Amino acid sequence: MSWAVYGMDVGFYSHTGRYPLRTRCEMLADLGFEATNLTLWSEAAWDELPALERTAAASGLTVASLYLTVDLAAPLDSPDTARALDLIASRPSAPVELTLTSSAEGMAPSDPAGDAAALRFIDEALARSGGDTELRLYPHFAFWMERVSDAVRLASAFDGAPVGLTFPAFHVYALEGTGFSAALEQALPLVRGVNTNGSRRLAGQYFPVTIEPLGDGDFDNFSFLGRLRDAGYDGTVGIQAYGVGGDPYAAFGRSLRVLRDIESRLDAHPEWARTAPETL
Numbered sequence: 341m342s343w344a345v346y347g348m349d350v351g352f353y354s355h356t357g358r359y360p361l362r363t364r365c366e367m368l369a370d371l372g373f374e375a376t377n378l379t380l381w382s383e384a385a386w387d388e389l390p391a392l393e394r395t396a397a398a399s400g401l402t403v404a405s406l407y408l409t410v411d412l413a414a415p416l417d418s419p420d421t422a423r424a425l426d427l428i429a430s431r432p433s434a435p436v437e438l439t440l441t442s443s444a445e446g447m448a449p450s451d452p453a454g455d456a457a458a459l460r461f462i463d464e465a466l467a468r469s470g471g472d473t474e475l476r477l478y479p480h481f482a483f484w485m486e487r488v489s490d491a492v493r494l495a496s497a498f499d500g501a502p503v504g505l506t507f508p509a510f511h512v513y514a515l516e517g518t519g520f521s522a523a524l525e526q527a528l529p530l531v532r533g534v535n536t537n538g539s540r541r542l543a544g545q546y547f548p549v550t551i552e553p554l555g556d557g558d559f560d561n562f563s564f565l566g567r568l569r570d571a572g573y574d575g576t577v578g579i580q581a582y583g584v585g586g587d588p589y590a591a592f593g594r595s596l597r598v599l600r601d602i603e604s605r606l607d608a609h610p611e612w613a614r615t616a617p618e619t620l
Contacts, residue, residue, distance in 0.1 A: 341569070342603055343577040346375035346404040347592045348535060349385075351581025359588065361388045361395050369399035371593045375576060377434075379407040380427075393433065403434040404576045405476070405506070405533060412457035412484060413444040416464055428475070429468035435533065437478045437506050438462075440485040449486040458485065458494055466501055474502040476532050481511045481547065488512055488523040495530050504532035510580050513539055513559055514549045518619040524564070528571050535578030536561055537595070551582055553591050554598040562602050566613020569606050 347368045352359040359367070365376055376396050380386055388395075389406075396403050406427070414421045428436055440461075442454050465475060477491035485491060491505040507527050509520075516523045539549045540557035554561055565577075579595045581588065606613060 341574070341607070342600070343574070344374040344402075344404075345596060345599060346377055346401075346576055346578050347371075347373050347588075347596075348578045348580050348582070349377055349379050351579070351584055351592060352588050353582075354585045354588075358384075361391065362398075365396050365399040365401055367589050368592065369401055371589065371596055373401065373592070373596065375402045375404040377403065377405045377407065377578065381407070381409065386423075389427075404578060405435050405437050406432060407437045407439070407478070409439045409441060409483075410461060412440055412442040412454055412461060413447070416461070421461070425465060425468055428465045428473045431469055431472045435474040435476050437476045437533065439478045439480040439483055441480075442484040447484060449482060449484055450490050451484065454484050455494070459497060462494065462498065462503060466498070466503070471501060474504070474532065476504050476506040478506045478508060479511050479515075480508070481514045486511070487515055488527045492526055492530060504530045506533035506535065507531050508580065509534070509536035509559070509561075509564060510539060510549065510551055510582075514547055517541070517548075520564075521567070521615075521617065524567060528573075531568075531571075531573060531575075533575055533578070534568060534573065535580045536564065537580040551580055551584060553581070553584065554579065554595040554602075560615070561598075562605070563613050563615045565599075565602050566606055566610060569610060570614070 352364050368376055378392050393403055408424050410424055440458050447454055477495055479486055479488050479491050495503045495505055512523050513520050538552035538554050538556035539559035541549050584591050
């Protein structure tokens with residue numbers, strides 16, 4: 341079994357500039373990716389939204405997801421929040437990934453005092469879309485909703501609604517470390533999307549782990565992807581490449597080759613990826 345794989349658009353930004361939508365799609369298609377995504381984190385990215393599906397389709401790609409950040413401290417009618425709700429209400433064909441942060445004074449990551457605002461936003465989003473837009477909660481390091489347990493707690497309040505979560509290996513590894521596998525097990529019933537990368541742990545850095553091409557670092561993607569395979573996950577897999585820099589065509593190509601090699605080994609020897617719960 342092969343997953344449909346997309347190269348995350350954040351990997352096309354560097355300290356010297358960003359690649360436009362058409363170029364990103366053409367590069368990914370040329371490498372053998374099946375999809376792209378759009379991270380709506382700037383006005384330039386929002387400007388690309390109307391042409392996204394058409395441009396992706398011209399290169400033979402689909403759109404795996406749209407990514408939004410919502411400030412829970414902002415009123416629902418504030419400009420950024422209203423625009424996010426309008427997008428969800430438009431019933432886009434791609435799932436919408438939601439990262440939830442809060443600018444409220446004294447609001448720490450994972451503070452349950454933010455639950456009411458988070459539930460209110462999700463409820464409003466579902467109402468406006470008539471339940472026709474798939475929402476995926478996206479745990480994000482240092483944001484209010486930073487842990488898998490936060491996303492699971494919120495999504496579980498909407499049983500029967502199209503609310504699940506995206507499992508971002510980088511953010512989970514950064515927060516959980518040796519608890520990564522336990523966080524994955526907690527998330528699996530609600531996982532609707534996945535992204536991953538190579539990663540290694542660092543000391544004295546803001547982000548305690550790195551983002552690197554697949555195959556680099558100390559994070560075990562073979563075991564991670566094997567667990568997803570065992571669980572029957574058949575959704576898309578994104579290649580996270582934020583901050584990798586350099587030549588994105590080379591970096592994404594390298595990651596895709598490693599992922600396809602992992603798939604081949606899992607096809608032949610799925611038992612190889614089943615590790616015991618004993619860590620360094």
